[in-house]
Amino acid sequence: MLLAPLAVVSQDNAPAAAPATDAAAAATGTVVFFREKKMMGAMISYKVRENGVELCKLSNGTFCTVQAPVGKHEYVTQTEAKDVLTLEVEPGETYYLAASISMGMMAGHANLAPSKKEDFEGMKGKLKDNTGKDLDPPAAKDKK
Amino acid sequence: MIALTLATASLAQAPSEGAIEPATALVTVPALTPVIVRIEDEISSKANKSGDRFRITVAEDVRVGDAVVIPAGSVGEGEVIHAAKRGAGGKAGELIVMARFVRVGDNEIRLRSFALGAAGTDKSVDSLAASLVFGPFGLIQKGGDAYIVRETLGTAKTALEFKLPVVVAPAPVPAPPPQIVETKKGELSE
Numbered sequence: 001m002l003l004a005p006l007a008v009v010s011q012d013n014a015p016a017a018a019p020a021t022d023a024a025a026a027a028t029g030t031v032v033f034f035r036e037k038k039m040m041g042a043m044i045s046y047k048v049r050e051n052g053v054e055l056c057k058l059s060n061g062t063f064c065t066v067q068a069p070v071g072k073h074e075y076v077t078q079t080e081a082k083d084v085l086t087l088e089v090e091p092g093e094t095y096y097l098a099a100s101i102s103m104g105m106m107a108g109h110a111n112l113a114p115s116k117k118e119d120f121e122g123m124k125g126k127l128k129d130n131t132g133k134d135l136d137p138p139a140a141k142d143k144k
Numbered sequence: 145m146i147a148l149t150l151a152t153a154s155l156a157q158a159p160s161e162g163a164i165e166p167a168t169a170l171v172t173v174p175a176l177t178p179v180i181v182r183i184e185d186e187i188s189s190k191a192n193k194s195g196d197r198f199r200i201t202v203a204e205d206v207r208v209g210d211a212v213v214i215p216a217g218s219v220g221e222g223e224v225i226h227a228a229k230r231g232a233g234g235k236a237g238e239l240i241v242m243a244r245f246v247r248v249g250d251n252e253i254r255l256r257s258f259a260l261g262a263a264g265t266d267k268s269v270d271s272l273a274a275s276l277v278f279g280p281f282g283l284i285q286k287g288g289d290a291y292i293v294r295e296t297l298g299t300a301k302t303a304l305e306f307k308l309p310v311v312v313a314p315a316p317v318p319a320p321p322p323q324i325v326e327t328k329k330g331e332l333s334e
Contacts, residue, residue, distance in 0.1 A: 085228070
């Protein structure tokens with residue numbers, strides 16, 4: 001049984017017949033993290049990290065846009081439980097990851113899941129752009 | 145008397161200018177040429193894990209001009225990039241898969257731009273409701289598994305520029321109609 005519509009995670013922005021050199025030149029892709037505004041877990045904020053580096057702070061009803069180098073990435077969110085999402089970024093592509101809070105013992109569990117452009121675009125107007133805000137510099141790696 | 149002369153059949157069947165000889169001519173397939181692929185295995189967050197490979201086939205001929213360079217039915221592989229099982233608290237299962245390559249003869253054509261994701265049903269609200277009634281036992285409520293069913297179609301693109309032999313040559317240019325030429329009486333000239 002298919003429980004949810006299949007999501008095209010990536011949205012290729014590269015032209016269909018661009019020269020190979022142009023395709024190779026784009027050494028990054030874009031990752032959009034977004035969290036829908038919901039009552040459940042509204043008071044909980046959490047950060048998306050990779051290798052301990054903070055990339056995005058997701059409060060209720062926010063989104064961040066991150067330029068990611070081409071290759072595999074492991075995005076980690078942690079409240080009382082840790083969630084890891086693996087993504088492989090290709091040049092010039094945009095990926096959409098939906099953040100949410102599920103039930104936990106004390107606090108909710110942060111979660112990242114694959115999503116699609118249509119879902120993000122449908123709620124973008126209600127979300128606050130939190131790109132690059134409220135992040136600790138890479139040198140100050142604390143647990144917050 | 146008027147005699148008829150027919151243009152030679154051999155002339156009509158000779159390779160016309162621009163036609164490509166099968167199995168010898170190479171055609172450049174540009175990077176980012178669209179390739180429609182079909183997933184041939186069912187994939188689920190329950191049964192699969194990151195790194196698993198699955199079968200794909202090309203769903204439609206890929207053409208450069210009129211020449212088929214990647215025929216429908218060419219087989220290849222995809223890879224599960226991310227697989228997370230459903231969990232307590234209503235957490236849904238998750239999948240992200242990518243198409244890796246298709247084979248055409250001895251050539252392995254790398255693919256990109258095909259990333260499908262699927263998530264099961266998020267039952268965190270059900271879990272919250274159950275927790276209000278049953279306390280911590282409400283956390284037992286799990287989300288749904290994520291599935292990508294067989295025969296799911298998606299569009300990938302060639303990752304690099306390739307030179308491939310033409311699998312099916314373009315249809316030959318239609319032979320010109322026989323010409324009727326007046327010659328000497330009684331002669332039928334070819």
